[in-house]
Amino acid sequence: MEEQKKMGLQRAVDIYGHRGLRARQLKEEGRKVFGYFCCYPPIELLTALDIVPVRVLGNMDEPVTDADDYLPPVMCIFCRSAFDLGMKAQYNYFDGFIGAHACDGAERTAFIWQNYITSPCNFQLDVPHTTHGPALNFFKEQIALFQKTLEEFCGTQIQPDDLKQAIVLHNRQRALVRELYGMRKPDPPLISGTEMLQVLIAVMSIPVSEGNDLLQAVIDEVTTRANPHEAKRRLLVWGSLIDHTAFTDLIESSGFNIVVEDTAIGTRPFWHDIEITTDPLDGISDHYLNEVLCPRTFRETGSTYQADTDARFYYLKEFAKHWNVDGVFANIIRNCDIHGYEVPVVKDYFSEMGLPVLVIEQDYSTAALETLRTRFEAFAENLDGY
Amino acid sequence: MTENKIKTKKSNKTLQTAREAGHFGKKMLESAIRAQAEGKPIGWSMANWWEGDIIAKAMGMNLVYPENWGAFCASIRRAEPYLEISDGEGFPNTLCGYARNNIGFAKTLKENGYIIPDDAPGGGLAKPIMLLASGAACDARYKWFQSLGRYLGGVPVWMLELPQTGAREFFLPENKANNLKFIVSELKLMIRFLEDLLQCKMDYTKLEAMVDQAFKTLRLAHEVDLLRRSVPSPMVSQDFWSIMIPHFYLPDDPEAYAFYQRVVAEVKNKVDNGIGAIPNEKYRMMFGELPPWHSIGFFDDIAERYGIAMVMESWNYHAPTPMAEEEIDGVSDPLELIARLCYHKYTEYNQAALDFSAAPSYFSAPFLEYAEIYRADGFMAHPLMSCRPATYTLMQTIQRLEEKRLVPGVVVNGDIIDLRVFNLEEAYSKVEAFTETMDHYRELRRKAGMAW
Numbered sequence: 001m002e003e004q005k006k007m008g009l010q011r012a013v014d015i016y017g018h019r020g021l022r023a024r025q026l027k028e029e030g031r032k033v034f035g036y037f038c039c040y041p042p043i044e045l046l047t048a049l050d051i052v053p054v055r056v057l058g059n060m061d062e063p064v065t066d067a068d069d070y071l072p073p074v075m076c077i078f079c080r081s082a083f084d085l086g087m088k089a090q091y092n093y094f095d096g097f098i099g100a101h102a103c104d105g106a107e108r109t110a111f112i113w114q115n116y117i118t119s120p121c122n123f124q125l126d127v128p129h130t131t132h133g134p135a136l137n138f139f140k141e142q143i144a145l146f147q148k149t150l151e152e153f154c155g156t157q158i159q160p161d162d163l164k165q166a167i168v169l170h171n172r173q174r175a176l177v178r179e180l181y182g183m184r185k186p187d188p189p190l191i192s193g194t195e196m197l198q199v200l201i202a203v204m205s206i207p208v209s210e211g212n213d214l215l216q217a218v219i220d221e222v223t224t225r226a227n228p229h230e231a232k233r234r235l236l237v238w239g240s241l242i243d244h245t246a247f248t249d250l251i252e253s254s255g256f257n258i259v260v261e262d263t264a265i266g267t268r269p270f271w272h273d274i275e276i277t278t279d280p281l282d283g284i285s286d287h288y289l290n291e292v293l294c295p296r297t298f299r300e301t302g303s304t305y306q307a308d309t310d311a312r313f314y315y316l317k318e319f320a321k322h323w324n325v326d327g328v329f330a331n332i333i334r335n336c337d338i339h340g341y342e343v344p345v346v347k348d349y350f351s352e353m354g355l356p357v358l359v360i361e362q363d364y365s366t367a368a369l370e371t372l373r374t375r376f377e378a379f380a381e382n383l384d385g386y
Numbered sequence: 387m388t389e390n391k392i393k394t395k396k397s398n399k400t401l402q403t404a405r406e407a408g409h410f411g412k413k414m415l416e417s418a419i420r421a422q423a424e425g426k427p428i429g430w431s432m433a434n435w436w437e438g439d440i441i442a443k444a445m446g447m448n449l450v451y452p453e454n455w456g457a458f459c460a461s462i463r464r465a466e467p468y469l470e471i472s473d474g475e476g477f478p479n480t481l482c483g484y485a486r487n488n489i490g491f492a493k494t495l496k497e498n499g500y501i502i503p504d505d506a507p508g509g510g511l512a513k514p515i516m517l518l519a520s521g522a523a524c525d526a527r528y529k530w531f532q533s534l535g536r537y538l539g540g541v542p543v544w545m546l547e548l549p550q551t552g553a554r555e556f557f558l559p560e561n562k563a564n565n566l567k568f569i570v571s572e573l574k575l576m577i578r579f580l581e582d583l584l585q586c587k588m589d590y591t592k593l594e595a596m597v598d599q600a601f602k603t604l605r606l607a608h609e610v611d612l613l614r615r616s617v618p619s620p621m622v623s624q625d626f627w628s629i630m631i632p633h634f635y636l637p638d639d640p641e642a643y644a645f646y647q648r649v650v651a652e653v654k655n656k657v658d659n660g661i662g663a664i665p666n667e668k669y670r671m672m673f674g675e676l677p678p679w680h681s682i683g684f685f686d687d688i689a690e691r692y693g694i695a696m697v698m699e700s701w702n703y704h705a706p707t708p709m710a711e712e713e714i715d716g717v718s719d720p721l722e723l724i725a726r727l728c729y730h731k732y733t734e735y736n737q738a739a740l741d742f743s744a745a746p747s748y749f750s751a752p753f754l755e756y757a758e759i760y761r762a763d764g765f766m767a768h769p770l771m772s773c774r775p776a777t778y779t780l781m782q783t784i785q786r787l788e789e790k791r792l793v794p795g796v797v798v799n800g801d802i803i804d805l806r807v808f809n810l811e812e813a814y815s816k817v818e819a820f821t822e823t824m825d826h827y828r829e830l831r832r833k834a835g836m837a838w
Contacts, residue, residue, distance in 0.1 A: 070781050072769045074480075101550060104525045108778035111552065111745040115782065124552025124745075129521035129528060130545050134571030138549060141564040145555060298521070298528050298545040305539035308532075335480050335774060341529035344476040344536060361478055 008221035009195055011214055015202035016245070022206045023054050024093050031207075032095040032154070035119075037082075037110050038102035039269040039292050040127050042284045045147055047166035047208050048158045055204035056091065057265075058082040060244040060366045070112055076105035076335045077364040078240065083109050086117045096121035096153065098146070103296045103338045121153040129298045131290050140285035147281070163280040169208045170274065176215035177203075177270040183222055184259045185323055188229040190222045193237075193258025194248040200265050201243060229257065233380050236325040236355075237261040238316070238346060240333035246366040251329065254373055255380030260323045262316060263331070268292050271315075296338045309349050316346075320353055327383050329376075330359040356386055397624040397682035400663040403649045404625035410632045410642065411458060414450050415509050419502070421448035422512035427584060430511065431518035432527040433634060435702075436600055437569070437728045438518055438546040438576055440638050441721075444593040445580045449518070450511050451635055452491075453527075456484030460679040460803045464507040468494075469804065477533070483772035483803025485530035492537035514541055516583060522548040522732070523702060523748060524775040544579055547572040548728055553739035553747050562729070569725035590720065597720040600637035601727070606646035607633035607705035613653045614697060615759055618662025620653045623673050623696035624685050625663065630703050637705075668693030669824050671764045672756055674700050674749075674783060675776035678768065680805040688817050698760045700776070701752035706731040744786045750779040757791040761838035763824040765795040766817075771807045792831045796820040 006014060015022060023033045032051045036043060043053035058081025067084035085091060097119045099110020107124075114122045123146050128135035151157050180199065183190040191199075199218050203211030235256040241264040242248060248258060261267060272291035277283035289297070293315060302308040319325065328350050332339050340361075347357045358379040360372060399405050418428050431439050431449045439449055459465040465483065468490025473479045477489060488511075494503050495513060502510035517538070519528035531543045549565045556562075577588050610629070613620060629649055632642035656663070673696045678684065688694045709730050717723055732748055739751035756762065765787050767780040784795030796816055800808035831838065 068781075069785065072774075072777050072781050074769055074771055075774050075778050099552070104523075104775040104778065107550070108746065108749075108775070111750075112779070112782050114552075115743045115745055122554065124555055126549050126551045126555075128547055128549070128568075130547055132547070132572065132575055134568050134575065135547055137571075138547075138564060138568035141560065142551070145558050145560065145564075148558075295529070296525065298519070298532065298543075301532070301535065301543045303540055303542075305535045308535045308539075332478060334478075337481060337525050337529060337774065340478040340481050341485075341526070341533045343478065345533060347476060348536070359476070361480070 007214065007217035009199070009218055012195070012199040012202040012218060015205055015214075016198040019057070019201065019205045020054070020090065020093060022210070023052050026052050026207070027093050027095075033093055034096040034098060034121070035091050035094040036098040037100050038106050039264050039294070040100040040102050040288055041098040041125055042143055042146070042288055044163060044166040044170050044274065044284060045143070045150055045158065047169060048163045049150055049154050049156070051096070051150070051154070052207050054094070055201075056082050056086075057201065057243045058364065059085055060246060060364055063365075070116065071109065074335060075108075076333060078243075078333050078336075079105040079109040081364060083113055086113055091117070094119045096123070098123050098125060100125045101127045102294070105336070121149065123149045128289065129296075131297065131299065136285060136289055139289050140281050143281055143285055160280060164276055166208075167274045167276055167280060167283065169212065173203060173208055173212050173215065174270045174273055176212060176219065179219055180215065180222070181260065181267065183219070187234065187324065188227060188231045189257050189259050190227055190229070191218075192229055192248075193235075193252055193261070194245045196258070196261075197242065197245055197248050197265065204265070232257045233326045233383050234259045234324055236316075236319055236323065236328045237263060237266065237331055238328055239263065239331040239339040240336045241265045242331060244366060246369055250369050250373055251376055254376035256327075256376065259325065260319045262293075262319065264294065267319075268294055294338070295342050309345055313346065313349050316349065317353060320350070320355060325355060326386070327379065328355050328357045330357050332359065332361045333364050334361045354386065356383065398686050399625050399628055401621050401625045401629070401649070401652055403645065403652050404621070404628040407628040407631055407645070410636055410645070411454060412508065414635065415455065415511070418448045418450045418512045419509055427516075428512045428514045429516045429518055430514040430531070432520040432531070434518070434520040434546050435522060435548070435728050435731050436604070436637060437522070437548055437724060438520070438544075438573070439635070440596050440600055440724065441573060441576060441588075441593065442518055442580060443638060444596050445577075445584055445586065445588055447516070447580070447584070452488040452511060453484045454631065454635060455508065455511055456487040456803060457679045459487050459507045460805070461682070462507060463680055463805065465803045475536075481772060482526040482530065483801055485526050485533075486772070487803055488530065489533065489537070492534050496537040514538065517541055517543040518546065519543050520546045520548065522546070522550070526775070542579075542583065544576055546576065548732065550732065550746070550748070553736045553745040553751070556733050556736040556747070565729050566722070566725045569728060570721050573721045573724060594718070594720045596638035597723050599640060599643060601723070603633055603637035603639075603643045603646055604705040604727075605708055606643065606650055607637075608707060609650050610646070610653055611704055613650070613657050615761075616657045617670070617761060618660070618664075618667040619670060619695045619697040620656035620661065620663055622663040622685070622689065623677065623699050624682060626699055626703075627677060627682070633705055634703060662695065664689040664693065664695050666693040667695045669763045669821060670695055670697045670761055671766050672696070672698045672753060672760065672762045673766050673768065674753060674780055675768055675770060676700075676773060676802045678800040678805070678808045679802055681800075681808055681810065684810060684813060687814070691814075692817060692821050694817070694821075696766070697762065698756045701735065701748060702776075706734060742786055742790050744782065746779070749776070750783045750786065753783050754786055754790060757787055757793045758837060762793050763828055764820060765793055767795055767797045769797060769799050771799070771801045772804060773802055792827050792834060792836060794820070794823045794827045796823070
């Protein structure tokens with residue numbers, strides 16, 4: 001295929017622009033393809049069975065229409081958009097669907113998805129809310145049931161060595177993504193927020209080994225090319241995910257370089273490796289429950305407000321310091337409770353660091369984006385006072 | 387935002403016992419305030435389907451429920467100032483109305499040196515020494531308590547775990563054992579936390595007695611649900627939303643048990659004598675989800691105008707069906723009993739969820755069964771602007787009821803707290819038109835040979 005011969009950023013752009021294309025091709029070649037919601041399903045198990053994992057996303061460009069009869073307007077519009085695409089047959093190549101109790105919206109959408117968009121294999125993964133010892137045990141048992149379900153569907157068992165090999169491949173991907181993040185530390189960054197988003201969505205849409213090749217090629221390209229980016233205010237994005245370059249383009253044309261994203265398509269799925277343990281499910285369960293740092297997971301409260309926020313958001317200090325951040329964009333997709341409750345707390349936390357925060361609740365629509373430009377431009381100007 | 391141009395009267399509860407039920411809400415608030423004066427420990431708790439609150443109370447904790455207090459504030463239209471404070475603090479105004487109400491109050495409490503302001507509705511909520519959060523059904527119910535750290539800094543939050551596995555996964559052989567083991571282990575951790583906090587040991591004999599009492603009260607509450615199957619309906623939702631307080635929050639309280647004995651007697655008497663809650667019952671409707679607490683009189687009005695009896699409400703506020711004897715035979719450990727109760731509550735409609743493709747077993751699937759059991763003519767969906775977890779499945783419920791049960795649905799938008807988003811005139815218009823739809827579907831059900 002001509003497209004596959006392209007490598008590096010252009011290949012990422014192509015995959016980003018045609019997200020299901022490669023998975024459909026692979027399905028035609030006999031591979032199984034599974035869709036999954038959010039960053040909690042352990043996709044290493046899919047890889048171990050030679051199943052292609054594809055992350056289910058929405059589309060800010062596509063008005064939600066078909067989902068209206070099933071999901072109410074007051075719910076997270078990202079979830080509604082993803083389901084809408086499902087109802088419009090844009091994910092009709094899935095052999096299986098993995099839902100996860102990442103948040104209420106994702107959980108209920110996954111249930112309703114399975115009621116209306118049928119696939120030969122489905123699994124609903126319950127993710128505990130805490131990291132208590134019993135929660136970790138329970139989560140591991142859930143993953144074991146998930147494994148059994150997959151094995152029954154595929155008619156073959158996952159061998160421990162195959163699973164370890166899959167973990168190694170995905171860890172390699174995590175390491176490559178982190179390496180790419182490191183290339184955003186210079187000023188100007190070697191890779192823009194838009195390019196990064198294209199790469200990350202691309203690797204979530206293709207098999208892990210192809211994703212690793214793509215990442216390596218992007219790293220090689222970004223390292224050797226003349227940096228096309230100019231120095232601007234350096235922005236950390238925290239909160240709900242961004243999955244459309246129209247949004248990152250808008251931000252980066254309003255006086256900012258996005259340098260790090262604490263979101264579900266940013267650092268969260270990639271920041272920690274899975275430990276290779278004797279029983280691979282130990283490492284997998286620990287990683288997904290303890291190391292994917294989304295506010296959906298309850299962390300023990302500290303003895304003071306400061307101790308509590310430190311325990312939950314300590315890593316943001318590292319991001320701010322090492323990526324030399326000038327300001328923070330708290331992105332809230334309207335009706336996202338998980339992040340909504342954290343807004344004042346996160347503002348407090350960044351304020352302690354001397355970092356201003358722009359909070360925007362937005363409607364996950366490219367049609368509504370341009371009105372945000374003046375807010376970003378004003379925010380960039382205001383940073384001069386800091 | 388829409389202004390309400392019609393003022394409704396407060397609800398006329400049809401049961402004498404329902405008129406008396408307000409006592410239990412006041413009792414919870416007053417006992418916490420009294421406890422504070424006496425230096426006893428106070429906790430704020432989320433409703434948790436009898437999983438953790440009984441344990442905290444067995445250890446001497448006086449619990450109040452900010453969700454319940456939020457409904458009370460809304461019912462007397464005193465929530466708005468707190469909502470505005472919450473908004474001013476930077477919390478999105480799309481968050482749960484109960485949460486915003488409580489966050490606003492917590493800020494005033496802090497500003498008043500943790501002495502309850504004199505003007506707090508119902509006497510307000512006394513300062514807690516712990517917050518008992520729950521992840522069951524709704525993220526807000528732990529994120530909200532976590533966010534109170536800004537105002538109650540240092541007050542620990544204990545997060546109760548309640549697994550929510552899927553309907554298909556429920557039937558996997560290991561699933562039940564995994565779930566029960568997890569719940570019991572978490573309850574043991576909670577007890578250890580409380581023992582450290584309160585510096586006292588759990589009295590398991592006392593807990594056992596409280597659990598036993600709770601089981602008895604819940605059984606009576608379920609008997610009421612069984613009686614409600616009668617035609618005409620002996621009570622309506624306006625009654626239920628009052629009488630649910632004692633079984634939902636205080637089932638371990640002997641006074642709640644005595645109360646439910648009176649409720650059963652009153653409802654049974656009406657059933658035995660064919661007395662309907664409303665005099666001209668013409669349509670039997672189910673109601674999902676929480677009601678507009680600020681405008682409960684709306685239901686009296688539609689009963690009077692159109693003969694609509696609200697005969698059943700959402701699954702989550704009802705006592706579970708009693709467990710099969712073999713489920714609890716020989717089980718004496720109160721933690722195991724609690725685990726089995728909660729697990730049963732959250733999974734008892736899994737078969738219906740699969741039969742009707744209406745997962746999850748909570749929220750959606752029960753209505754598919756209720757439709758026949760309660761001989762429903764229609765379903766009123768009340769999407770809540772600020773309570774999304776209860777709202778997510780409403781559209782699916784409408785779809786599935788119409789498709790699988792030939793029971794139509796009508797959507798009346800509103801909120802539990804914020805009265806500004808509830809448009810009474812529009813609601814009346816919709817319901818009036820909907821009566822014709824119910825007539826039509828009644829005929830369809832008759833032609834399809836359905837039982838009602």
